[in-house]
Each structure stands twice: as C-alpha cells, then as structure tokens.
Amino acid sequence: xxxxxxxxxxxxxxxxxxxxxxxxxxxxxxxxxxxxxxxxxxxxxxxxxxxxxxxxxxxxxxxxxxxxxxxxxxxxxxxxxxxxxxxxxxxxxxxxxxxxxxxxxxxxxxxxxxxxxxxxxxxxxxxxxxxxxxxxxxxxxxxxxxxxxxxxxxxxxxxxxxxxxxxxxxxxxxxxxxxxxxx
Numbered sequence: 551x552x553x554x555x556x557x558x559x560x561x562x563x564x565x566x567x568x569x570x571x572x573x574x575x576x577x578x579x580x581x582x583x584x585x586x587x588x589x590x591x592x593x594x595x596x597x598x599x600x601x602x603x604x605x606x607x608x609x610x611x612x613x614x615x616x617x618x619x620x621x622x623x624x625x626x627x628x629x630x631x632x633x634x635x636x637x638x639x640x641x642x643x644x645x646x647x648x649x650x651x652x653x654x655x656x657x658x659x660x661x662x663x664x665x666x667x668x669x670x671x672x673x674x675x676x677x678x679x680x681x682x683x684x685x686x687x688x689x690x691x692x693x694x695x696x697x698x699x700x701x702x703x704x705x706x707x708x709x710x711x712x713x714x715x716x717x718x719x720x721x722x723x724x725x726x727x728x729x730x731x732x733x
Contacts, residue, residue, distance in 0.1 A: 554615075554616040554620060555615030555618070558596065558600065558601050559599060559601075559622055559623045560599055561599060562626075564579055564630075565626060565629060565630060569594065572586050572587050572588075573585075573586055574587060574593060574625070576628075577629065580629050580631075581629055581686045583625045583686060583687060587621070588618060590604070591603070591611075591614055592605070600622055602622065603615075628688055632685065632686050633688045634674075635691050635692060636714065636715030636716075637681050637682065637695060637698055637712055637713070637715060638680055638712070638713050638715055638717075639679045639711075640704070640709055640711065641657070641710035641711065642710075643658065644702070644710065644711075644712075645679060646675060646679070646681050648673065648675050652664050652665065652667070653675075653698070655698070657702040657711070658710075663701050665694075665697065665698060665701075667683075668690065670686060671683060671690060671691065672685065683695040683698065698712060699712045699713065699714065704717075707721070707722055707724055
C-alpha cells in the first residue's frame with residue numbers, strides 16, 4: 551500500500567467534512583474549501599477520521615491514492631491553520647508596499663508592478679523587503695507566491711530579485727579580467 555495514502559486524516563473539532571460521491575467540501579474556522587476528486591478513489595468518513603481507499607494495485611491507482619489523501623489533508627489543514635509563503639526582496643531600491651489590497655512592487659523597472667490578490671488570498675508586509683502570501687488553499691498560495699517571484703527572478707551574479715524565504719541562489723563568479731594582456 552501507499553505509505554501516504556493509507557494514513558487516515560484526523561478531522562479536528564470545529565471542522566465539518568461533507569462527502570458527496572466525487573465532491574468533498576471542508577468547512578472550518580478559517581473558511582470553506584471544496585474539490586472534485588478522481589472517481590476511481592473512494593473517500594469515506596470513519597468516526598473522526600477520513601480514509602482514502604483504492605480499487606486495485608495498478609500503478610495509476612497507487613499514484614492517485616497518495617495524491618487524493620494529500621489533497622484532502624491539505625484542505626483540512628487549510629481551513630484550520632491556513633498556509634503562508636514568505637518572500638524576500640533583495641536589491642538597491644527594490645521594495646514592496648500595500649496599496650489597498652493590492653501589492654505594489656518597485657523592482658528596478660520603469661514602472662511599479664501591481665498585483666491584485668484573488669479572493670481568499672492576502673498579502674502581509676512585514677517590512678518593505680519581506681512579505682508573505684497568506685490563504686487557506688495551499689495550491690493557490692503557492693501559485694500567487696510563484697507569480698510574485700516571477701516579476702523579477704533572482705539573478706545569479708548579485709542575487710538581486712524576489713526569492714522565497716530561505717531559498718538559496720546559486721551564485722556565479724563575475725568576469726575574471728584579462729590575464730597576460732598585450733602591451
């Protein structure tokens with residue numbers, strides 16, 4: 551069996567899970583998430599836990615088993631604690647500011663870049679060079695954080711740009727200069 555897929559998902563108090571065939575809805579203190587799951591996987595409620603089972607040991611069923619369990623677990627964690635993805639901005643004059651709900655980035659371009667968050671996503675600005683994308687949907691938080699990072703990816707020579715918090719950038723050496731130049 552799949553090591554991840556066979557683990558039951560514990561449902562904490564205050565979280566309501568509704569399973570209707572392929573459709574699953576999870577309501578919690580932070581909000582509500584719903585998703586349509588693969589029809590081959592069976593999701594059932596067993597007391598205060600959710601169990602995902604697969605019909606056979608075929609390779610695709612093994613793959614879908616762990617995936618389905620992880621998707622449902624991410625929904626339960628999202629509505630209870632939520633998700634947060636940190637970003638750092640490096641570079642002279644590079645900074646972020648909040649304009650209403652929108653995030654305004656000054657990244658060395660001739661114009662500021664404004665990013666409007668979709669519903670369910672908020673930006674938190676700790677200081678002008680550290681920000682976070684916060685929400686209950688793990689997939690959407692990661693996608694928006696990736697979109698913010700793509701506005702100015704970190705370059706390998708000085709490391710300037712937007713990077714994930716704690717991300718290591720492979721650095722390159724600059725020009726070495728001429729050795730043995732003719733006079």
